[in-house]
Amino acid sequence: MSNIKPIERVAPIDPGEGDGDEVRFCSTCAFGEVCIPGGFDKTALQDLHCLVEHVGPFHSGDRIFSTGEKFESIYAVRAGTVKTSTVDEEGREQILGFHLPGEMVGLNAIHPARYPCDAIALDTVYLCRFSFPALATLATRMPGVQQQLFRLLSADIGKAALLAGDHNANERMAAFLILLADRFAARGFSATRFRLSMARGDIANHLRLAPETVSRVLRRFQDQGLIRVDERDVELLQAGQLRQLARCILHA
Amino acid sequence: MSNIKPIERVAPIDPGEGDGDEVRFCSTCAFGEVCIPGGFDKTALQDLHCLVEHVGPFHSGDRIFSTGEKFESIYAVRAGTVKTSTVDEEGREQILGFHLPGEMVGLNAIHPARYPCDAIALDTVYLCRFSFPALATLATRMPGVQQQLFRLLSADIGKAALLAGDHNANERMAAFLILLADRFAARGFSATRFRLSMARGDIANHLRLAPETVSRVLRRFQDQGLIRVDERDVELLQAGQLRQLARCILHA
DNA sequence: CGGCGGCTTGAAGGACGTCAAGATTAGTGG
DNA sequence: CCACTAATCTTGACGTCCTTCAAGCCGCCG
Structure with a gap:
């Protein structure tokens, strides 16, 4: 089931060529x-x-x-x-x-x-x-x-x-989401709703976790009301709490 | 007991000031x-x-x-x-x-x-x-x-x-030693015998391990004849095998 | 529709961390 | 030179977080 309505595109997708854009x-x-x-x-x-x-x-x-x-x-x-x-x-x-x-x-x-x-x-x-x-x-x-x-x-x-530091799965996943959100925001995209362009396995690999662990952490976050996940669409409901979770990584 | 004779200094220690050196x-x-x-x-x-x-x-x-x-x-x-x-x-x-x-x-x-x-x-x-x-x-x-x-x-x-990758304690420790050896060698120091200037705890922290794990891995390496350790003095006996152990980290 | 890859979920096992105690060394002052 | 303490290191026993393994689900595309 899909809890989130489709994410509207914030950025232009097809730049064309030589469009003076x-x-x-x-x-x-x-x-x-x-x-x-x-x-x-x-x-x-x-x-x-x-x-x-x-x-x-x-x-x-x-x-x-x-x-x-x-x-x-x-x-x-x-x-x-x-x-x-x-x-x-x-x-x-x-x-x-x-x-x-x-x-x-x-x-x-x-x-x-x-x-x-x-x-x-x-x-x-x-x-x-x-x-x-x-x-x-x-x-x-x-x-x-x-x-x-x-x-x-x-x-x-x-x-x-x-991400080189020694942190548990929750912290790393939270940091990953917050960093993504901040980077989207810096470029004018929504910081609270975005689509993951990478597979779970890729996230897992990057965070040094098993894909199964990524699934479990995301589910846990959703059960705690921190985020809402629908396939690759993510909505941050409690960005503050996530940031709190990730604070050891984000800084330091 | 000390298995290794004292390490002779390869580099100048006291550069003095304005010594034209x-x-x-x-x-x-x-x-x-x-x-x-x-x-x-x-x-x-x-x-x-x-x-x-x-x-x-x-x-x-x-x-x-x-x-x-x-x-x-x-x-x-x-x-x-x-x-x-x-x-x-x-x-x-x-x-x-x-x-x-x-x-x-x-x-x-x-x-x-x-x-x-x-x-x-x-x-x-x-x-x-x-x-x-x-x-x-x-x-x-x-x-x-x-x-x-x-x-x-x-x-x-x-x-x-x-060191950001996902590797076990043996691989990370081996990579750490080999990297140190290579860096010493690049500066003209011995690549097989050197003194660790950092505490075990610092090594552990850097490698995302517990200090106890560093001790255990070093002991294991010594028991396998890969290295010889005496306090902070290290001698690499089987640098090739260490490099082999670390190859996934060293590169990739 | 049917196969396939990506994702999720549960149960079992392992690598490493934590805790605790002892050993060795270094640092300090008598 | 020698106590004495603190810090670092080692070693063992136990616990835990995460991985691994296995199975089932879902969406996608031929």
Whole structure:
């Protein structure tokens, strides 16, 4: 049974190509503040727009890049969700993270100069591709670009550390939901109702839990009136309590 | 009983001040390749040396910076070991990492613009302090500096993800030892014999284990002939087998 | 409709944590 | 140099949270 009415789309789904809609995307993108004119040198800004390439659509399961490929570009998600994951030689997957619209993918590839993970579309995905060498060159001329790159990289270190801690299933699940909500909110989506673009198994993997445990925790949360779940649609009913549960993880 | 003879010091302990010994340290430092002349613009290089400040000594337990302080500088470890950790409101510590000579501390503070963790000396520590604003400015003139910063930041994302995975106590302990060995080796120390500068409890915390479990795993490794442990002195007898044990973590 | 993958639910087992006690070391001051 | 205490480490017994295994359910798509 479905307890929640269908979730209305808050963001544009199909950006089309060459539709002159850049501003709508860029305003929520990690690079928006430097992409969109803000007192920067005009010609440099021109360069920034020139080195951006719109790519997509990718469909669920499509690979954006694969482990070991030569690192060339970083990506900003325009629409859809991307998961990054590694596969060890036993064939077990480890999901590093999920990337929502406005977030960057590929920053961890700069150092090894090869992508250290796979990037896979979880639904219909559109991206902005930035040639990294070109971006780095531009950054030497535009301090704003350099600053933003430093910030994005630094932020990713913190993100990676978030779920690395020692916490039980309830705390990790609560933190996952709250983080998702906050990230949706930051991009102008609803913070209380959203659709999970990833499978339970993917959530479980990312949180170092068994899929069964994820199911059980979600059910427990629902029984306690904290959330309402209908398949992949989630509504946060007591975001405050969830945040309280997750406070050890969220910060620290 | 002591099974291992005392470990001879491989690295200089007391760097003194203004001893003209920079090269000895810088050659093993994360910034060495840009600090030490390598075809770079002479005046820019001069600037790099100018914005470096040698600080220390810090003693065991001393704080280098604290959570919430305004971010000003990043640090390179010249001698000793630094641990970075957060404390949640329940008062529980979470150790983010250990920083050996030649490694950077504070890169995760760029984004929030405040240090998101404490940095604490585990023994006698000497550091190079880099004013980050000055470094960033310099980076716009010296692409090599910018590249190195990007690489260091990117590498830290990968490091943070390493121990975030779902692995059992044996794998994590083996990975910890091998990673330590490799890092010592990269800086010119012995890869098979070294002294743990951190307490068992700190290792345990970092690996999300109980201190008791760390003891038990180390004993098991010793009984299997993989290592020899005498207090904090460790000798890797079967580094290959340890690496094999840790391969799922080390990579993936 | 029927098969298949994703999800849920229950019962049993295991890896690690917790608790408690003892051993060893380090630190301190006489 | 030697007590004395506190801190760290080790070891064993027991408990618990989560995984594993197994089965059934549901929605999706050919």
